[in-house]
Amino acid sequence: MAEHRDLFYRRLHSLLGVVPIGIYLVTHLIVNHFAVYGEEEFNRAAGFMGNLPFLLLLEIFVIYLPILFHAVLGVYIAFTANYNVKKFNYFRNWMYALQRITGIVTLIFIVWHVWETRVQKALGNAEVNYSMMESILSTPFMFWFYVVGVIATIFHFANGLWGFLVTWGITQTPKSQKIATYGAVIVFLVLSYVGVRTLIVFAYGV
Amino acid sequence: MAEQKTVTFIITRQDGPDSAPYEETFEVPYRRNMNVISGLMEIRKNPVNAKGEKTTPVQWDMNCLEEVCGACSMVINGVPRQSCAALVDDLEQPVRLAPMATFPVVRDLIIDRERMFDALKQVKAWIPIDGTHDLGPGPRMPEKKRQWAYELSKCMTCGVCLEACPNVNDKSDFIGPAAISQARLFNAHPTGDMNKSERLDGLMEEGGISGCGNSQNCVQVCPKGIPLTTSIAAMNRATNIQAFKNFFGSDNAH
Numbered sequence: 475m476a477e478h479r480d481l482f483y484r485r486l487h488s489l490l491g492v493v494p495i496g497i498y499l500v501t502h503l504i505v506n507h508f509a510v511y512g513e514e515e516f517n518r519a520a521g522f523m524g525n526l527p528f529l530l531l532l533e534i535f536v537i538y539l540p541i542l543f544h545a546v547l548g549v550y551i552a553f554t555a556n557y558n559v560k561k562f563n564y565f566r567n568w569m570y571a572l573q574r575i576t577g578i579v580t581l582i583f584i585v586w587h588v589w590e591t592r593v594q595k596a597l598g599n600a601e602v603n604y605s606m607m608e609s610i611l612s613t614p615f616m617f618w619f620y621v622v623g624v625i626a627t628i629f630h631f632a633n634g635l636w637g638f639l640v641t642w643g644i645t646q647t648p649k650s651q652k653i654a655t656y657g658a659v660i661v662f663l664v665l666s667y668v669g670v671r672t673l674i675v676f677a678y679g680v
Numbered sequence: 681m682a683e684q685k686t687v688t689f690i691i692t693r694q695d696g697p698d699s700a701p702y703e704e705t706f707e708v709p710y711r712r713n714m715n716v717i718s719g720l721m722e723i724r725k726n727p728v729n730a731k732g733e734k735t736t737p738v739q740w741d742m743n744c745l746e747e748v749c750g751a752c753s754m755v756i757n758g759v760p761r762q763s764c765a766a767l768v769d770d771l772e773q774p775v776r777l778a779p780m781a782t783f784p785v786v787r788d789l790i791i792d793r794e795r796m797f798d799a800l801k802q803v804k805a806w807i808p809i810d811g812t813h814d815l816g817p818g819p820r821m822p823e824k825k826r827q828w829a830y831e832l833s834k835c836m837t838c839g840v841c842l843e844a845c846p847n848v849n850d851k852s853d854f855i856g857p858a859a860i861s862q863a864r865l866f867n868a869h870p871t872g873d874m875n876k877s878e879r880l881d882g883l884m885e886e887g888g889i890s891g892c893g894n895s896q897n898c899v900q901v902c903p904k905g906i907p908l909t910t911s912i913a914a915m916n917r918a919t920n921i922q923a924f925k926n927f928f929g930s931d932n933a934h
Contacts (some may be wrong), residue, residue, distance in 0.1 A: 476921065484890035485920070555893065556849035561758060562897045570846060570895035637894050643917020646910050 487547045488641045490540040491634045498537055499631055503665055506672045513604040524602055541584065548577045573633050576626040583623030604676075611677040624669040632662035688730070688774035689719055690905040691738055691808060694785045701785070705730040705774070706738075715765035716756060716775065717742055718931035720789075740789040747903060750838030754789045755780055762903055763789075763885040780843040796837050799855035803882035805862040807872040809917050819870035831922040832865040832911065848893050856893025857898035861911035867918070880915075880922040887916050 508519040526532060543603040552574040559571050590610060612616050636658040639645040645654045674680065687708045694701040707730050708722040720740050726816040743749040747765040755778040756766050762784045768775065781899065784790035800806075809815060821829075835858055842848045842856040863879040866872040872879075889912065898908040925933040 480886045481884045481888065481890040481919065481923065485923075519786075535894065551893070554847075554849075554851040556851070558844070558897070562844050562895075562900065564895075564897060564900050566896035569847070570893055584873045598707040635919050640894050640913050641916055643913055643915075643920055646913040646917065648907070648910065651909070653911075 485641070487544055488553075488638055490544050491631070494536045495540050495544060496635070498615070498630050499627065503628075503668050503672070507668050508659060509604060509672050509675045516604045520602060522603075532545065541586060543585075545581050549581065552577055554563065569633055569636075573630060573637065576630040576633075579623065579626040580630050583619075583627065586619075587623065602641050607676040611673060617677045620673050621670060624673065625666055628662055628665045628669060632658045632665065687714070687719060687768055690774050690776045691788070692776075692778035693738060693788045694779070695736075696787060697784060703739075704735065704738075710768075712769075714768045716754075716766040716768065717745065717752060717766050718767060719775070720763070725854075725894050739787045741791070750836030753780060753791075753838045753840055753843075754778065754898060755843070758793070760840045760901060762838065762840075764904070770888055774879060782843045782845075782848055783839060786863065789837070793837065793839050796839060796842065796856070796858060799859035800837070800862060802855060802868070802885060802888070803859050803863040803865055804875065805859060806868060807866055808875060809871060821870050823934065825868060826847075828907075829865055829868040832861050835862060835865075835906055836904065838903065840901050840903060841870060844897035844901040846897065847893045852891055853887035855887050857908040857912060858864070860889055860892070860915050861908050864911045864915055864918075874934070877922060880919050883915055884919050884923065889919055891917075 505519050505523055506516070509516040525610045555570075555574055557571050557574075559567050591600075591602055593608065595602050600606055612622060636645075636651075636654050638649065639654050688709060688711050689706045692701050692705055693704050706723050706728075708719045711718065715918050717740070720738055727735050729735050729821065740752065740754065741834045742752040742764060744751070747762045750762070752763040754763050755758060755776075756763060757772055757776050760780055762913040763777070777789060779785045780788050780805055783793055783795070787793050809818075837858060839858075841858055845854070845856055847854045848856045860883060865877045867879055892912050894909075894912075896909050899906075899910075902908055922933070924930075
């Protein structure tokens with residue numbers, strides 16, 4: 475594989491987006507949804523995740539390094555594209571452009587999100603719990619920043635799943651790719667509900 | 681009839697590979713059933729622009745005139761296609777002609793598609809059967825396979841898929857969809873199958889299949905209706921399997 479570095483990096487990029495990053499994203503969204511059932515429920519779930527054994531190692535190898543690699547190569551991919559949706563106004567071409575745009579939005583969102591939560595905890599400035607999210611989302615600007623960030627992330631993941639199936643040669647026929655599109659839409663809608671519902675609880679308590 | 685009907689062509693011209701492009705307008709007498717090439721032929725007969733100035737005749741490439749050779753591809757009213765198959769009656773007026781931007785311009789509407797032939801060389805899009813003795817007949821091909829492979833063989837290297845592809849540009853070395861589909865065509869052939877891994881190797885090299893971003897514009901614009909995205913996904917699978925065979929080892933990695 476060493477002689478095919480380009481291919482190897484691109485395939486690794488595709489794989490990391492789903493395993494582990496995608497799996498982590500889904501877990502993160504579902505665990506956060508405990509907020510809908512009450513403050514104590516959320517704090518218990520977040521406490522469980524935040525006190526896993528080997529936490530720092532898990533974070534580094536399952537979250538930080540994969541995301542860092544995915545982000546660095548992803549930014550390169552986004553900036554070497556020649557966007558042409560105006561000239562070629564096709565659905566998949568829009569998905570292609572949106573995948574790259576949401577990737578950049580997601581990166582900005584994640585950097586800010588990690589700075590505000592995990593880094594502040596590491597610096598000893600804050601505790602990661604319900605009231606932290608409540609105060610972060612107390613202004614309408616931050617609420618909408620999070621809504622945009624969460625939806626961009628979920629779009630990038632759902633559409634990325636579609637790309638994953640093509641990149642690994644699983645869906646070849648136009649029909650299977652079309653069904654995969656429907657599947658991606660369902661993943662997008664379901665996870666968006668889970669994510670935005672949680673944000674509404676934190677911001678408005680309902 | 682008081683006045684003869686005319687067709688207006690606005691053509692993006694360029695005097696040489698390194699000169700700046702400019703637009704020139706021409707009024708061409710209308711004839712029934714004319715195509716873009718017959719319009720260009722009128723300009724060649726009488727190279728006078730709309731302002732009445734004498735100018736150099738517009739240069740373009742053409743060959744078969746029946747949408748089989750791919751030589752006359754250009755951007756017509758924003759759409760990359762063959763000018764021989766573009767009927768003036770079907771086009772919005774004025775007709776805008778420009779060279780395909782993905783390729784270096786030689787002159788006016790003539791472009792250099794050399795990169796497509798380099799790509800075919802990279803994926804070894806041929807079947808090596810030459811030898812010093814008669815090799816005899818090759819293995820037979822299943823009829824069903826022949827039928828879909830025939831669709832892939834319609835590729836005329838016209839360059840329209842590369843023009844539409846957002847990943848074929850100055851910033852990337854992606855070879856484009858056409859050559860990927862050709863690798864699939866020759867790998868489908870029972871004799872070509874014997875050198876399958878060499879073509880997959882070409883696809884796995886820099887600028888190969890990993891350059892695809894799945895915008896799927898290629899399959900939308902292909903004038904021959906070639907299932908390019910199916911070919912790309914099929915070659916994705918084949919290169920992945922080949923990569924695993926190469927890394928872990930396999931007696932079938934040839």
